[in-house]
Amino acid sequence: MKTGIAFALVSLLSIFAVFALVRVTDDDAFQKTAHDYIEQYLRANPEDATELGDHRFDGQLTDYSPAARAKELATQKFFRDELNAMETEGFHLTGANTIDFRILKENIDYKIFQAEELKEPEWNPLVYMQSLANSVYLLVARDFAPPEKRIPNLRQRMDEIPRVIAQAKANLQHPPRVHTETAIEQTQGAISLVREGLAPLLDQSPRMKKDLTPLQEKTAAALEDYKKWLQNDLLPRSDGDFRLGAEKYRKKLRFALASDLSMEEIMKRATADLQQTQTAIYETALPLYKKYFPSADPAAAGLADKHEVTAAVVDKLAEQHPDDATVVDYAKKIITEATDFAKQHDLVTVPDVPLDVIAMPEFKRGVAIAYCDAPGPLDKTGKTFFAVAPTPKDWSKERRESFFREYNNYMIRD
Incomplete structure (x- = not known):
């Protein structure tokens, strides 16, 4: 046995x-x-x-x-x-x-x-x-x-x-x-x-x-x-x-997505998310609308029109924005604030490595308004660069103003 x-x-x-x-x-x-x-x-x-x-x-x-x-x-x-x-x-x-x-x-x-x-x-x-x-x-x-x-x-x-x-x-x-x-x-x-x-x-x-x-x-x-x-x-x-x-x-x-989801299904999900997000934005914008436009007649102002309310508030917030001379320094300020907030509230572990906020190199402009460039995984030391693009030199004053109204102080914080 x-x-x-x-x-x-x-x-x-x-x-x-x-x-x-x-x-x-x-x-x-x-x-x-x-x-x-x-x-x-x-x-x-x-x-x-x-x-x-x-x-x-x-x-x-x-x-x-x-x-x-x-x-x-x-x-x-x-x-x-x-x-x-x-x-x-x-x-x-x-x-x-x-x-x-x-x-x-x-x-x-x-x-x-x-x-x-x-x-x-x-x-x-x-x-x-x-x-x-x-x-x-x-x-x-x-x-x-x-x-x-x-x-x-x-x-x-x-x-x-x-x-x-x-x-x-x-x-x-x-x-x-x-x-x-x-x-x-x-x-x-x-x-x-x-x-x-x-x-x-x-x-x-x-x-x-x-x-x-x-x-x-x-x-x-x-x-x-x-x-x-x-x-x-x-x-x-x-x-x-x-x-x-x-x-x-x-x-x-x-x-790009490493997924078999069809573009039709992605569009369906995105449309549903858009509607939910627009509703949430409207609910956030409504008290701000009443704050910024206290004398407006709610009926005349069309408070039932979510897009109108949201657009009015966004347009008001866009008045606070940087320009070519200040956008890099403002980005430095925001990153410092965000980093300090994350550390104080222990949200994530913040790497103890150098981070330089720089004006985007001219040869990289025209594709994105900002990017984060970390050292390669095989580089044991090295800085991380957060690059911010000023507007092109040949843009008109009106076009620059329009650009920075969109990428205003609140948008940069995102």
Whole structure:
């Protein structure tokens, strides 16, 4: 009897051992594939590597040539096939690998969709700003290494900028006009960055600064030529539609949300949320309306009209707003207040890391009015930048006033 029990236990332990071996093997195989994928991605996208805090490729820029993009698509498909081949009967991952497998597979599918269907390098000039400006800015803005290490990489990237410009000119065909107009403004920002914005880094090494001066001017001249090309050649033929179309939008939405919810269902939910939110806003606005307009006749004022009441209150609140000269300092004040409030009420743990509120670099403007730029996860030290965009210099006084009435003191607090 004991012999039989012992045999059964040994058999059971043997089965567990086999299962454990399978799990370890599957996990190891996936992790190797994931590691290989990330390595090739960082090599092909050196600017992304720098942002993440991997500084092995700081002297390189992305290759946007058709041959390089075809090679990148083939690589994505190779790794998709690798992952598909893993999903055989008995395939089993443990722990975080089960989630990471799905994330990686969906990310690869998205990259393939971008390469095969979106093809942004052919119609979106903003794609190239990652190499033409942000690649340089990343080496200047963050003190992840001494200037003696960063400046040589800066030189190599600036040497590569004319090649990227040539590829942009060859690739771009019929962009949406708004994309080209924004690219023109951002390219002027890139010119200013190269001519003036490198000083925080170069001033730390006067000898290297002097050696780099000729390349600075050469790079700025190349960007000036590119800006003229955008204005005189690309802009007249920028007749493309910025809309993706229903089919591509539906696919992109799924990737963006990592969800199978249809856009119809999302619209249905959003409409319901909008109605609830409008009711809540009205209920909040009503006492304010009575406060700000105490002599108004409720009937004549149309208090039953929720939109009218809300609009009147919002318009009144919009009178308190910053301007180009004060918006950055006001954002600093609000962030300080919000941080102190969160700490005092123990709402969340606030990281003890530097946070700088800055005017948004010119080459990044035209897409968002503000953004938060944290150091890459591989950078152990470094500041977080909260960038706020002033209005464009060529805007009229009326347009600036309208803008800041919308992004008023109360809106900025949100």
